[in-house]
Amino acid sequence: MAGTARRPLLVLLLVAGVAAIAESKVYTPEDRVLLNCGSTDGLDADGRRWAADTNDNTWLIDSGKSSLMAGADKMDTALPSTIPYMTARVFTMEAVYNFTVNPRDRHWLRLHFYPSSYNGIAADHFRFSVSTSTGITLLRNFSVYTYAKALSQGYVIREFSLPPTPAGFLTVTFTPEPMGNETYAYVNGIEVISMPDIFADPAIMVGFADQTVDIAGSALQTMYRLNVGGSYIPPSNDSGLTRHWYDDTPYVYGTTQGVVYRAGPHFQIKYPSEIAEYAAPAELYLGTRSMGSDARLNQNYNLTWTMEVDGNFTYVARLHFCELLLNRPNQRSFDIYIDNKTAQADADVIGMTSEKGVPMYRDYAVYVADEPMAAEGEAVWVALHPSVALRPQFYDAILNGLEVFKLNDSAGNLAAPNPEPSRLLAKAELGATDRGAALNSTGEDHTMSKVMGGTAGGAAAVGILAAICVVWYHERKDKEVPASAGGGGGGGSHTSGWLPLYHSHTSGKSSGHLAANLAGMCRHFSFSEIKVATKNFSESLVIGVGGFGKVYRGVVDGDTKVAIKRSNPSSEQGVHEFQTEVEMLSKLRHRHLVSLIGFCEDAGEMILVYDYMEHGTLREHLYMGGKPPLSWRHRLDICIGAARGLHYLHTGAKYTIIHRDVKTTNILVDGDWVAKVSDFGLSKSGPTTVNQTHVSTMVKGSFGYLDPEYFRRQQLTDKSDVYSFGVVLFEVLMARPALDPKLPREQVSLADYALSCQRNGTLPDVIDPAIKDQIAPECLKKFADTAEKCIGEQGIERPSMGDVLWNLEFAMQLQDTFEGGSSCGRRRPDQAEGGGGAGRPALEPSNSNGSTASVTTLATSSGTSRAHDTCVIVEETDDEVANGAAFSQLVRPTGR
Template identity: 75%
Template sequence: MAGKVRGRSSQLLLVLLVLPAISAGATAKLYSPADRFLLNCGSTSDGLDADGRKWVADTNNSTWLTDSGKSSIMAAADEMDSALPSSTPYMTARVFTMEAMYNFSVNPRDRHWLRLHFYPASYNELRPEEFRFCVTTSTGVTLLHNFSVYFTTKALTQAYLIREYSLPRSPEGFVTITFSPTPSSNVTYAFVNGIEVVSMPDIFNDPVTMVGFADETVDVAGSAFQTMYRLNVGGAYIPPSNDTGLTRGWFDDTPFVQGASPGVVYSAGPRFHIKYPSDAAEYAAPPEVYLSTRSMGSDARMNQNYNLTWTMEVDCNFTYVVRLHFCELQLVHPNQRVFDIFINNKTAQTDVDVIEMATERGVPVYKDYAVLMGNVTGDDMLWVALHPSVMLRPQFYDAILNGIEVFKLNDTDANLAAPDPNPSKLLAEAELGWGRSAEFSTDDPGNMATVMGGTAGGAAAAGIVAAICVVVYNNKTNKQLAAGSDSHTSSWLPLYHSHTSGKSSGHITANLAGMCRHFSFAEIKAATKNFSSDLAIGVGGFGVVYRGVVDNGTKVAVKRSNPTSEQGINEFQTEVEMLSKLRHRHLVSLIGFCEEDGEMVLVYDYMEHGTLREHLYNNSGKPTLSWRHRLDICIGAARGLHYLHTGAKYTIIHRDVKTTNILVDENWVAKVSDFGLSKSGPTTVNQSHVSTMVKGSFGYLDPEYFRRQQLTEKSDVYSFGVVLFEVLLARPALDPALPRDQVSLADYAISCKRSGILPDVVDPAIKDQIAPECLVKFADTAEKCLSENGTERPSMGDVLWNLECAMQAQDMFDGAGSVASGRPVLEPSTSNGSTASFTTLGTSCTSHPHETCVIVETDDEVVVDRAAFSQTVQPTGR
């Protein structure tokens, strides 16, 4: 049997290597809606959102509001949260003091998307918690009941909400949306920031069979439904502007993947052609959904012992339709890959063969399944699982999936509303460690420290995140789009960022301006093609980052601030002040800035290979790095941090060390980035710390700094210790979906090390590459960095020394192994475990693993003599 398994794996690898590229591009027919209303509620002017869509003021047409707005007021939000994608439509609101209606004349032959946009803020001095309301439609469907945007966003750690519904045809030719303040002993109000009413095609034409009840079906065509999840499985975020005219957002499935293994991500090349079987199928999903897939991998024996699983939280007592999207990108014959589908531990379908359903490779198909979620324990989680079919003896024991959509259908009372999240339940979840990784800033760190108690960081830090959402409003969650791999949380679950008060906007002083280049805004616009969305490579609290070109060919990264964000002002000031004075090989260089016409723009060297984090996980489409390559990057980052701590006039504490802030340039040189939170350290020998409010990222945050609000360079050392273990284990710093004792990477890694099982949990992609002595030295260094007391942690210089010693141990191991086995020294691998061919250290290597590049070390610049990376193709599954 083992021989057969190995044979099948080898055949699969052969298929993957010899499949020819298809030259045609992937395109889809665009749906042209008959009706498209985008209302900027409470505004007197039109505006553009982050996707360039035009929103019209709801005052433009007196018929939209049935009473011409007499029962409502127009209000502006008191402040703009940095997590908002744009000011439109969120910075103005229509506030209702009594029941009021929006009315839209529509095509009676069409279904319609209805999207409601909410931003919880103070409007006309009305506190956000005073808004509680119901929303109903002219067809009698209740969308929201006794709903609080404020408490819901706090519970979900979000800055804003989007609720997406699909409404059935209206024979009368109009859609009416009614907002009603909830009757209460206290005065309540209703509000809305934006309303979308857009025609949509019929995406459900046939009844859907109930899972577990073959003779029962659900009529979706006559129902209203709410979009709960829309996931691009194995792929990156797809913005509404890239959809097939239906303006849907498709989100990374990674946060929802559960189980023994996350599987393997595969993406077809840009020349691969998706062949839609019909016009209707083209509207099911954009080509990008079908061009990436998540499979179980090439290990047939392992695949038979686990399920590829996704879990998603839903509301109880509703029926849901689960739509699964498939497209075979690799295999070409029936019975090569056959699998079973389970939903909520019930068999949804057996012996699924995508090629048999679609007739050929590259043709997308989808399947719909209905499931009833009851009201018993565990019924608030919807499970989708795939398992290889054994009965048909396919050529490969594997399963694939390209996309997941989950829709909630209205119940028999025409209701789609669910209760607000329960704060007491939230606190209970917090005690169980169900937190969220959070970059945060608070004006009351004392309160947060009280919640934190005396815990040394890890699981308790993860667990109290949800509780902090209830106790403290000023909470931020990390939102990032890595270059080439836009990572989003669901549009219906946007990450929450708090607004941090900052200093008044001030101009960069002349002496600082003289230390780096001053760009005109016209130059910035030319460099980024007027901030083209096609050149956007990331987004954060400061603003959007674009790829650009200046001076006739020099690639740069352009970070444009959100003009209304005071946090951006602070970060802009800090970044220029810090980086204008710092130049080091392992720090991202600031080329210049622009402060003109209310714009704040920073221009950096362009980092060709993005962030370290992108190269640790197999869902980004970036090469997964070999062990030696990872260790080399850690050494480079340690050099950059060591320079910050000791090489400048005063100690500089980075305060936000994490894998997304370690970038890699075109030569694979690591560079520390993002100095927006940096602080100057003690300036006299009598000072041991700097007292400051707590800022940083949960999971990486020094627990001693968290408790005492006393910042030292050892806080960076602690964060770097988490980075080291993340590099070794290839798992996030916080993962709330894991069992309680595994939520925190710091706690889990230390526990594994002390119990002697750390080698067993090392990233399988690199496990066999690490010299035993190197692993011991590396793990010891990481553990010391995570000491509870800062005084017990090594300096960054000692960390650097220990990592260099670990590299020496690896050099000796690789040198002996290379002679004995002829294997290459460095093997950066692709997302599915195979090695990738790319240029590194200035040397283009295609099959010459022993080419080297020697660079001289200076006071401020250090480059280590390293062998270039092997290009030997040896695919393995993770």
């Protein structure tokens, strides 16, 4: 995103900790090699320069003669950057990269993989091993495709920390493994970077008195790196070590997740001499998660994190502490447990550091055996409990950061078997009918679904780069080679990774099993009926084109107008989007949601049949549609209707439903000018248990409307819809696209530009001239304030959709007051501004439990209805998945 209101990602994440971060040193690596394999050099989305590994370089021992340079056949929107993921070096035989390195330093080795087909070689045909000259096996019989698919990841980064190499060189060998008659290996990017010796001290072996584990001489694989009680910290804010630190929330176990605290911007972090400044960024130590202030409650539970790992390896859990509030010993003492064993009793951060603001960490080692019969796979558990023996002033515990590393075994091996495909994914591929139940089971399986993700390239959405990315992506799509690998994404049952979630596109047509699964949900049309309805898909009946395919106007059952959406064979949307749309809309019935009439899956087709929306999309009436502009009142009325639909999704159904693609082209208007939210192909069920705050999933949606917090962290909440709706509100006000690359840089992003204008007091100057003189000043203020809150940088800052709806209704009342009318009702676009006649449709208040009611006006005895005499009767909306509480009441919708 661009604009004066939002600075580049680095600045955004520095705001809270500028003073503290200035206290820590920045490490400058002596060796720093970033290879963009199979391509030329270039900058990634974080501004880091990657060198080409082309034949005239010396990285490949055979100068690349036994390999080929290939481009990915498809681009997934989960990628944080095109570099290094859209190109690869493909090997048909063993190949070696050679790096000259400082023999005294440890080094990060990061291998980047993007699961795609390359030059027509299917994604699932790559299987290989990777080893180093130091005798460490990093990967064995590794399938990026299987790994990413099972763990629902869009791309894979394997990070290793390798001990010093006395020979002064490091080789990385890729060995293809046989797959039938073919052998292929590949890599998209390689990083070799010097690192300070942050693993010099041995780790305490949990459960064995006075035993330690040597870390300094070991190779380690990073499994998890969590900013406890804080948000994502990007590599650019990591004191030169280029690490990703992720939010710990998905790993906190149980319903009681403690309390998060963050020190103020002027709090100073003071590194002691025995703790390297590079152990963790100062920003990590500025936030903490504690148990809370209830001493009785705290004594009855553990503050616990759980992280799935591979069996038969030793792991080191590094716990980071920094006391931010207390300053005397034994004010807060606690016990530390690793895998249900006491790692340290009576830990007292002040007792160990002498003063607040001083960071420290402790390393604990634990061996995790492989238990084939385990229901949920192996995991490392970290738990904290107040020390009862010491009787501290506060029965509490704290933690600031948590890292988990895998150590190589005695044979120099770090490799583990490929994970098993998730149960959810297997169920989806078999065409299970109850996806809602499957999603619920995933939510209950706490550790299965909680693979954490962050976008290292969050800055890819900054400024003009976002617009360029969109244009580049759509141009490339025209040249794409369809991927041979289908499949969909679900939660992984084995989450030993720690990178972004993945949901692969299904490029092929439906396999024919869905019709039986979806039978009974709604009407099943035959393909011949669809052909008759659309006059054999006549181009004259095309009323729109979207990511799914073309939309036709049609007629069924003789006189019923419908909209028919037919999947394009080359569309990036496929079976899962089709099934999601049918399942969602067949269970939801609401005045402000588009109604699904039926579907067709005959002859390999995927077709959806909806109620016909006579007035098309909201965008058509704002710009780019060639239609007369809507009045301000009509725009506000449509916004209120759309807000009601979204509010119902978030609160009125059995589970929260997150739309995930709210935009003006997905808000339709019917013949009576009633706004309806449409297109549920990307929708997700929200958290299904009280201890869940979000759903971890890959980023999907539309650029310009994407919630930046969701983009960075892959954590989806209902506040992601609120952000997108905030962009819609400004789009309605300013009548311009969410992203417009043709505009000056500071105006490319509507969200950033509108926010800047709002805060600078210049918003009235950029309002659509067609409505500028129609808006009541107080109405504009309420509307703009609401939109501004919706696009807050963090989800916690944004209002709920219910609050948004209330504010918009209040804005309408302010408009009514300004015009001298009543707040009970509003005009349709085909009615005169003066009112009279049959009156105006009345407001449709939302009840307290989130359901939205339809409204009918009660006419006076004379057959006419004056606005100020009108009251409304509220009737229960037909909702198959709501709680079912019927209600009926007379209301007079006056101001609150």
